[in-house]
Amino acid sequence: MRYFLLIVALLFSKSFNAQTDQEVFKRLYKTALTNGKSYEWLDYLSNQIGGRLSGSVNAELAVAWGKQELEALGLDKVWLQPVMVPKWIRxxxxxxxxxxxxxxxxxxxxxxxxxxxxxxxxxxxxxxxxxxxxxxxxxxxxxxxxxxxxxxxxxxxxxxxxxxxxxxxxxxxxxxxxxxxxxxxxxxxxxxxxxxxxxxxxxxxxxxxxxxxxxxxxxxxxxxxxxxxxxxxxxxxxxxxxxxxxxxCQQLPDVKSYNVIGEITGSEFPNEYIIVGAHLDSWDLGDGSHDDGAGIVQSMEVLRLFKENDMAPKRSIRVVMFMNEENGLRGATEYAKVAKQKGENHIFSLESDAGGFTPRGFSFECNDTIFSTIESWKSLFKPYLIHYFERGGSGADVGPLKTKKNVVAGLRPDSQRYFDHHHAANDTFEHVNKRELELGAATMAALVYLFDQYGIAPNSYENH
Missing domain, CATH: 3.50.30.30 (Glucose Oxidase; domain 1)
Structure with missing residues (x-):
């Protein structure tokens, strides 16, 4: 019986690997839209925890929640990375x-x-x-x-x-x-x-x-x-x-907080890292649903979609919930510092920090050769109305990871309503649309899949 199950698993794995990129995209989008978890996660983060200013009790509740949810996904590794953050009280x-x-x-x-x-x-x-x-x-x-x-x-x-x-x-x-x-x-x-x-x-x-x-x-x-x-x-x-x-208001001494990190370890290139991330902290007037609860749950959903579809990545994929983007960028700075100390090769880093609205595409920071490869993937996204592939800023939290040889990127949703809510009391859960949020998560997962499959070698997609 054990050998029979092993053979079935191997055949399934071979069948999956033989799928076209278009077929993988369909599976990712279908799973996110029919069996997604991002909206449920956001409901809890926004309505049960609320605004999460660095150094606050709510920020620490969010850290504990994030770690617990990542562990429940059955990732290969989940850990907390300590970081000192400012504590400002309104x-x-x-x-x-x-x-x-x-x-x-x-x-x-x-x-x-x-x-x-x-x-x-x-x-x-x-x-x-x-x-x-x-x-x-x-x-x-x-x-x-x-x-x-x-x-x-x-x-x-x-x-x-x-x-x-x-x-x-x-x-x-x-x-x-x-x-x-x-x-x-x-x-x-x-x-x-x-x-x-x-x-x-x-x-x-x-x-x-x-x-x-x-x-x-x-x-x-x-x-x-x-x-x-x-x-x-x-x-x-x-x-x-x-x-x-x-x-x-009052500025108090710095306090200890944490980045929350989870990883699926790569099967072929475990020392090449792809990260998806967002900032776990938020301002205190609303509950931080668009800024940046949406990005947090979309990033978590990327790894869940891989697990749900039995996709074993070639490269190690991490989700990083950065602490203290809003008033210090301490979490991003610490993550990049530790990564450099360990000599970790982050080939691709993707951030979602522009709200949970309808995804339009991505902005990329990379060299000309790599961007040429990325542009060749654009047609895969066209059926999902994702047309915006441009050179430009990525995001504050992935910015410190940028080198001359890698890629950092930002999800670019429709931005026309974002600043209606940004840093205000109406940045709340009811202003996030479930379908738009799920489309963003699937779009991120699709891009991560391509970088995992083909890496960032010149013309890797065309030669595949």
Missing amino acids: GAKEYAYIKSTTGKTTNVNICALGGSVATNPLGVEAEVVEVHSFEELTELGEDKIKGKIVFYNRPMQPDLIQTFEAYGGCVNQRYQGAVEAAKYGAVGVIVRSMTLRLDDLPHTGSMTYNNLPNEKRIPSAAISTNDAELLSSMLKLDERLKFYFKQN
Whole structure:
């Protein structure tokens, strides 16, 4: 009986290997869409654990959950990789209002930016200077800024189809805004939220003080786009109005956390590594479903799809749940450092960190020769409406793994609605579509399958 089962297994393996790439794709997509687990995982991560800011209790619950779920998949290896992460606490809900020269107040929606200091216990009230760039700030100078609150009101550029490009065009005012304003004696910073939508939701995100001494650090908050429009309009009518805000955040000492890693060991080239990953941490206003719970469960699903379809990879495939992408990138840095110390050859690294929307394709960082090979795979994805194969940025967490000889890539879903939710209180489970999420997972698994089958040798696909 034992020999009979062995023969059956060998015949099945031979039959599977004889399948065409198109047939493998069909199996992966069918399994993800009819028997997927990504949506169920996301439901638990979002609704039972919730927002997972680095250093928080929820982040540690997510680590334990991730390890448990990977072990349940029956992977060859599952482990935790220690990493020290920052611990920033938002504290009690922020409060703000606009105060006219007649004394009338209008409440507005704000949230502290991640890493900001608190206001003093009574809050900050001062006149407002509206600017749209750091150049404007310099032109105004200390005479017109000292003792005031700087209001950065540069919106995301709406005519850019690539919304990440629009985000990149204005995010420096959020990240560096406090440092620049402090140079001229500002007492606080208010930043227009990074979203194309007009709504009442402030969007948080990381900011920095660089090496600014503690006594010169000023509080920094995001204001909703509706309230940014209101403040700007009111300033045109009354330039002497004042803005008041109070926030209670606190930066505590670093704490230990973990990257969560699982591996299916390769049968032919176990020392060549392919990774799929996303960041396990999230901001605290919502439950982090799109950013980046979707990427986490899609990455987990890639390995589950291999297991479910009895696909024994040639190369070692890892899923990596990175900790602390949002406010430090400590997990990615640590993973890359350890990989380098061990001399691990990461031939391909794929990240999902652009939301759980309909997948459109991938962006790749690699040399011309390898990209030529990758482009030859594009026709396999066309039946699934995956047409976007472009050179470009991959992702923050896989970026540290880039070398001149390997490939790093990012899943590129439709991005038009992503910044409606990014870093805001509405980044929640009900805004993720089950089918779109599952299509993304299958698309990632299909690309991983091709890199596993053919590696990154020049023209490997054509010569197969």
